[in-house]
Amino acid sequence: MISHKAGEHAAIALTLDGAPVVEQAPPRMLLSDFLRQACGKTEVHVGCEHGVCGACTVRVDGRPVRSCLMFAVQVAGHRVETVASLGTRDDLSMLQRQFHEHHALQCGFCTPGILSSAQAFLEEHTDPTEREVVEMLSGHLCRCTGYRAIIDAVLACARERREGIS
Amino acid sequence: MKPARFDYYLPSTLEEALAKLSELGSEGKVLAGGQSLVPMLNMRIAQPAALIDINGLVELDAVACENGALRVGATVRQSTLERSDAALGQVPLLAQALPLIGHWQTRNRGTLCGSLAHADPSAELPLLLAVLDGSVEVHSSRGARTIAARDLFVSFFTTSLEADELIVAAYVPVAPARRCYAFDEVAQRHGDFALVSVACAAEFDEQGALAYLTLALGGASEVPLVVETADALGRHADRELIAALAERASVACDPPSDHHASAAFRRQLVRTLTGRMLTALLRREEAAAT
Numbered sequence: 001m002i003s004h005k006a007g008e009h010a011a012i013a014l015t016l017d018g019a020p021v022v023e024q025a026p027p028r029m030l031l032s033d034f035l036r037q038a039c040g041k042t043e044v045h046v047g048c049e050h051g052v053c054g055a056c057t058v059r060v061d062g063r064p065v066r067s068c069l070m071f072a073v074q075v076a077g078h079r080v081e082t083v084a085s086l087g088t089r090d091d092l093s094m095l096q097r098q099f100h101e102h103h104a105l106q107c108g109f110c111t112p113g114i115l116s117s118a119q120a121f122l123e124e125h126t127d128p129t130e131r132e133v134v135e136m137l138s139g140h141l142c143r144c145t146g147y148r149a150i151i152d153a154v155l156a157c158a159r160e161r162r163e164g165i166s
Numbered sequence: 167m168k169p170a171r172f173d174y175y176l177p178s179t180l181e182e183a184l185a186k187l188s189e190l191g192s193e194g195k196v197l198a199g200g201q202s203l204v205p206m207l208n209m210r211i212a213q214p215a216a217l218i219d220i221n222g223l224v225e226l227d228a229v230a231c232e233n234g235a236l237r238v239g240a241t242v243r244q245s246t247l248e249r250s251d252a253a254l255g256q257v258p259l260l261a262q263a264l265p266l267i268g269h270w271q272t273r274n275r276g277t278l279c280g281s282l283a284h285a286d287p288s289a290e291l292p293l294l295l296a297v298l299d300g301s302v303e304v305h306s307s308r309g310a311r312t313i314a315a316r317d318l319f320v321s322f323f324t325t326s327l328e329a330d331e332l333i334v335a336a337y338v339p340v341a342p343a344r345r346c347y348a349f350d351e352v353a354q355r356h357g358d359f360a361l362v363s364v365a366c367a368a369e370f371d372e373q374g375a376l377a378y379l380t381l382a383l384g385g386a387s388e389v390p391l392v393v394e395t396a397d398a399l400g401r402h403a404d405r406e407l408i409a410a411l412a413e414r415a416s417v418a419c420d421p422p423s424d425h426h427a428s429a430a431f432r433r434q435l436v437r438t439l440t441g442r443m444l445t446a447l448l449r450r451e452e453a454a455a456t
Binding site: 001002006010026030033054057063071121136 | 200270
């Protein structure tokens with residue numbers, strides 16, 4: 001049985017955005033704080049810290065989850081992807097480009113979490129309905145856009161992905 | 167918004183987990199999906215001395231059909247059930263209830279058994295287990311036992327589990343051929359805690375009379391409340407009977423008053439939802455018969 005005493009730092013080895021990483025964290029350190037403070041992934045935004053706002057959403061073993069509702073020690077041996085795995089400033093991913101073109105963000109605080117969810121969603125749903133997109137987005141709070149442009153960007157990305165495949 | 171300090175244990179076998187739980191007693195908390203527990207830790211509503219993370223117990227991550235019930239292991243994610251056509255086919259009420267729980271992102275971590283152990287009276291899955299008359303398989307280092315839904319939920323956030331016991335699996339009965347189901351709730355926003363929720367399982371005979379009826383309410387009492395309906399059996403579910411059952415449900419419950427809604431408003435919601443749900447089931451049955 002693996003055990004870590006309170007306050008003692010444990011070495012956590014994981015695959016982070018495709019690269020092997022080993023960093024230290026005490027048991028009580030949230031995955032969100034670990035990603036920002038130990039791993040330097042400040043793209044992970046911390047909002048409500050109780051699972052409501054969705055800003056800290058990352059993918060663990062492919063599935064989008066709240067990183068504020070997991071502990072760093074729980075991702076040892078697992079695969080974590082932040083929004084940094086999508087694209088770069090000079091080479092945006094298809095989803096990021098559609099967000100840019102649709103003006104699907106304003107202040108940008110919620111955007112990393114939404115992009116992480118939407119990317120996983122589009123990998124599962126090749127031809128989503130607007131209702132399905134809205135339900136996926138219901139797990140994220142955005143106070144700037146009114147969501148309309150985000151929905152349009154996700155639907156446009158789904159269309160572009162389908163056209164790319166056919 | 168940071169949890170207090172705790173010791174962390176990640177057992178690799180069920181025996182290790184049960185031994186640690188027995189050693190720690192009420193000082194130890196089981197961590198499954200964490201979607202209810204971790205917010206409580208972050209807000210320091212809960213400050214256990216130790217967490218026992220059962221996510222390393224791969225044998226608990228299994229869904230099987232056994233003796234007329236779906237056996238759902240303790241680490242099976244809600245979204246795994248939602249994606250399983252087999253599970254949704256065997257327990258059609260899951261297809262109605264699961265999308266109402268939190269959000270896709272929390273269902274990707276949250277578990278069925280964890281929600282049962284948490285015993286939030288407004289949560290969907292305790293209500294589902296109650297209306298389907300399911301049970302849980304509970305283990306401790308002293309042995310194993312089965313607890314029926316009606317004996318599991320004791321009060322707000324309180325179950326009949328002992329401090330050294332772990333829910334290893336939930337048994338959700340497979341739907342009989344003619345049984346029909348409904349699940350609905352009123353929440354202020356999709357994914358919020360429901361103000362009240364209502365679940366129903368019914369069966370009509372060839373003449374359209376009620377051959378089976380279970381009606382249960384969530385968020386309206388300290389535990390999921392099964393409403394007495396035995397006297398409705400054999401009767402035709404006409405408008406009068408449906409109104410009487412809806413009225414009885416609204417009187418039987420004991421909903422809280424808080425800043426979201428008054429008890430009177432919650433009773434009204436119970437009455438409306440129950441009536442609407444029974445009417446919809448009857449219409450569906452009539453449409454199927456013609």
